[in-house]
Amino acid sequence: MPPINDSAVVDFNHPFFLHPSDTPGTLLISHQLVGLENYNVWSRSMRIVLLAKNKLGFVDGSFQKDSYGPDLHPQWERCNAILLSWILNAVSKELSASIVFASNAASVWDDLMEHFDKVNGFRIFFLHREIATISQGELSVSTYFTKLKMLWDEYVALVPIASCECVNSQQYSRHVTQQQLFLFLMGLNETYSSIRSQILLMQPLPSVNQAYSMVAQEESQRIQLSVMPSPDSSVFYSKGSGILDRRQFQGICDYCKVKGHERDSCYRLIGFPPDFKFSKRRNAQAAVAVSESAAVPEPVVVLTLLMPLAS
Template sequence: MGEENAITLINKLDFGDPLYLHPSDTSSTPLVSIKLKGTEKYKIWSRSVLLALGIKNKVGFVDGTCVKNANDEILFKQWDRCNSVVLSWLLGSIADELYAGLIFFENASTVWTELKETYDKIDGSIIFNLHFNISTLKQGNSSLSEYYHKLNSMWKQYDATANLKQCTCEAADQTVKHNSMLKLMQFLMGLNDCYMHVKSNLLLRDPLPDVKTTYSVLSREESQRGLSTTNNKPQTSVFMSQVESNYNDPTR
């Protein structure tokens, strides 16, 4: 096939074809903003990479489902080009100390598998560190929103790391309620003292609210009244009364 026909064939590839390369899909374009440094952040890194590759329709180059077309020389070469781009993205998203050990691999899927087999490891120290960070996290100088979202992110990371299976037994609902209660307690324990009276009243509720409901109530009232985490006690009392009113008002 001549060069002109080859260019025509490549130009006919659309966005839905994994062999399609957008002009912005170059080896110099970072794939994700974070870099893999070892075992601890592998789950977050791999999830971020898969999301980015999914947008570009290039997941097949790391999971091995996109294979070379040996019957078409042009598409064969286009696969090589796409593989090189994906490979460069992967190598560009890992720390320098990991780079040297992977630079001589030729396939993106081989590098992906190597990274997974090496760093997708869960041991007691990783679980311990995550659980410790969750248990000791305090609001401090953070806003209510910053504190909640940081804690929520850590919960999700813990769940992904622990890789717990979905419970289908009769106790499933009770397990979900128990985990919800634990998260509520963790969230309330880390709040600043200006929420002390609010926490006490929320804990008297039966059933207990979940974390999202609790955060929503606190956030809405904080926004409406301009309450900061360093407000004085009289303002906190007014805030508590308002929370009580809104929590009991089904129209809000």
């Protein structure tokens, strides 16, 4: 890159521009680099964020200090220090100890790439096996789809798909898209066999994202149906209207303190129905006492229930 004029204004589009939120303590991504197992995901996540902040050139070598005039060197040093702090915040404590004394963000980036960017057959084999054997199990549809998509995205990053406009490339791209759909449907639980059959009968076949949307809607409907209250199977007797039907009540009666009914349908106030099944003789005698004392004030009825029954 040719030297840039020292009088150039460091505006929003300039690579040396720092937003007030660009502080040393900023966490660019939610996960830290721990080693070989997550370097590819970490590196791609960091590159996306740095590109959005117009700072990717500080780690890939595009923004060399010597490419700028002396008047911009202090600003370059400041940006380089910010980049070093961002990298330190994005790696594990074990790795940060080995790079804390580095003075150049690009050299740190190159060192991490040299140590952990091991694109070998073993990692590709592992991803291929995980994608082929993954299943929903106890996961929700959303969690299962997200996990599968992460594995697939990493696999495509390691084994890129040809993107030219030739016929063979387009055919292969359609084949890959179809494989993604089949893998998603294969891993679903058997409870979704009906919606899976509907998707496979569609012409043309939908994309994996469209299929996920259909299955997610099915899951949402099932959840809504499972939490809807169901009518209570019990029928309650009322002196005024004969029979009182209601939905299941989950609270506690404020009169008898028994769970499962409200005060206006409490047998101890409105009377027990003729066909009520008593489990104990004591309860039967108590029910008769309540039915016969309709004109007795409420406190007397309570005392009658609490009185010991003759053996």
